[in-house]
Amino acid sequence: MTKSISFLIFSVLLFGCEIEKPKLSLNVDKKENKAKNIIIMIADGCGYNHIDAANYYSNGKLKSQIYESFPVHFPVCTSPAMSGKFKTELGLSWQNGYNSGLTYSDSVWRNLAPTGSGAAATAIASGRKTYNASIGMDIYFNPLKSIAEKAKELGKSAGLVTSVPFSHATPASFASHNVHRNNYEEIAREMIKSNMDIIFGCGHPDYNDDGKREESPDYKYVGGEKFWNDFISGNNYGRKLITKQSEFEKLLLNPSEDRLLGLPRIHSTLQAARGGDVNADPNQVPFIKDIPTLKLMSSTALSTLSQNPKGFFLMIEGGAVDWASHSNQNGRMIEELKSFNETVESVVKWIELNSSWEETLLIITADHETGYLTGINGYNSNIQSNGKGSLPSMTWNSMHHTNVLIPLYAKGVGSNLFDDYADEIDSLRGYFIQNSEIGQVMFRTIVR
Numbered sequence: 001m002t003k004s005i006s007f008l009i010f011s012v013l014l015f016g017c018e019i020e021k022p023k024l025s026l027n028v029d030k031k032e033n034k035a036k037n038i039i040i041m042i043a044d045g046c047g048y049n050h051i052d053a054a055n056y057y058s059n060g061k062l063k064s065q066i067y068e069s070f071p072v073h074f075p076v077c078t079s080p081a082m083s084g085k086f087k088t089e090l091g092l093s094w095q096n097g098y099n100s101g102l103t104y105s106d107s108v109w110r111n112l113a114p115t116g117s118g119a120a121a122t123a124i125a126s127g128r129k130t131y132n133a134s135i136g137m138d139i140y141f142n143p144l145k146s147i148a149e150k151a152k153e154l155g156k157s158a159g160l161v162t163s164v165p166f167s168h169a170t171p172a173s174f175a176s177h178n179v180h181r182n183n184y185e186e187i188a189r190e191m192i193k194s195n196m197d198i199i200f201g202c203g204h205p206d207y208n209d210d211g212k213r214e215e216s217p218d219y220k221y222v223g224g225e226k227f228w229n230d231f232i233s234g235n236n237y238g239r240k241l242i243t244k245q246s247e248f249e250k251l252l253l254n255p256s257e258d259r260l261l262g263l264p265r266i267h268s269t270l271q272a273a274r275g276g277d278v279n280a281d282p283n284q285v286p287f288i289k290d291i292p293t294l295k296l297m298s299s300t301a302l303s304t305l306s307q308n309p310k311g312f313f314l315m316i317e318g319g320a321v322d323w324a325s326h327s328n329q330n331g332r333m334i335e336e337l338k339s340f341n342e343t344v345e346s347v348v349k350w351i352e353l354n355s356s357w358e359e360t361l362l363i364i365t366a367d368h369e370t371g372y373l374t375g376i377n378g379y380n381s382n383i384q385s386n387g388k389g390s391l392p393s394m395t396w397n398s399m400h401h402t403n404v405l406i407p408l409y410a411k412g413v414g415s416n417l418f419d420d421y422a423d424e425i426d427s428l429r430g431y432f433i434q435n436s437e438i439g440q441v442m443f444r445t446i447v448r
């Protein structure tokens, strides 16, 4: 079948679809849109198909995640302001749009110059699109204020939690400003010195990816050897270090008033980079013991941050969904997304028990799709279930990021504001928003 015929058939199929229409709210100044607390959860590298795969494996059916029934859902365009490799290519290219036609008809376009986590997280954190590899900087290399920094300005608390190194692109974009995401040492130093109340993530220099003592420590993720040695010998910028699972558990019950660095005794990821057969089905390779889960780290962050009567901002990243997707590892991707999904459930419970949807905004989203995950019958095919507990039928078509739209789900105060931004239309998924507009909604919502 030629490309034009298949596109024609595809067009006929989609004109039969019911497209979700936004309801314009445009009620900017109403008090009910102001949030005491904002929690954004980012599954790095997670597209719609990743969610379907985890749903089939965990529950045997689609739409079985709590967030998939949230009242607000929009697809998100992830394209950066400028793409390419910073300073290593003949200039960055202005690949700054989304093409609803090509995304379903041209598999090459889907892979062309996609965003990176730095540009995507900066857009989410600041409300401005930027160049690939940026950490909290605009295309002219001026620092952009993040929503976490804004929360601190307003007297709120702020925290960042991730399952990959805390100085990695996504958390870094909320609490540091650097021309390039690979400047880990500078980024880590800026974050540790920052006024963020909570920084929980990986990168411990003294342990390897299996949680064993490391013979030759790698200090890259924690600011370099000298900075780290100074930090642990007391020059800690008022930030207390915790590393043991039991310390996270203790703080969950007895929250601290200190600024914290939570650095589990593991190097680059909580569990995704552990040894054993990386292509095994989910949960077949034993998990490393005594390493806190993303759920525990997030719960500890919530109990600490919520002590502030003015409220808080919290970003939680399931960072290794992306890492497993880059490596096309079915089992590990599902493990990581499952851990993220369990964390979402516990956050929802926390809101309902300790706060309310009238004072808290919860956003669940991704930064881009990774691995071009599809069903096995072509680029536009759906993943198919093989029953609960079995890997679904799916295939990876790339080891990199792609341009496909990714999902956003929201619930709570201010979540209706996303309607105002959903002015662009995708031929299949309907009205969509830009990733920078996630930041714009958070800035509108958090200012009281």
Ligand SMILES: [Zn+2]
Pocket (backbone or CB within 6 Å): 045, 117, 322, 323, 326, 370, 401
């Ligand atoms: Zn990635």
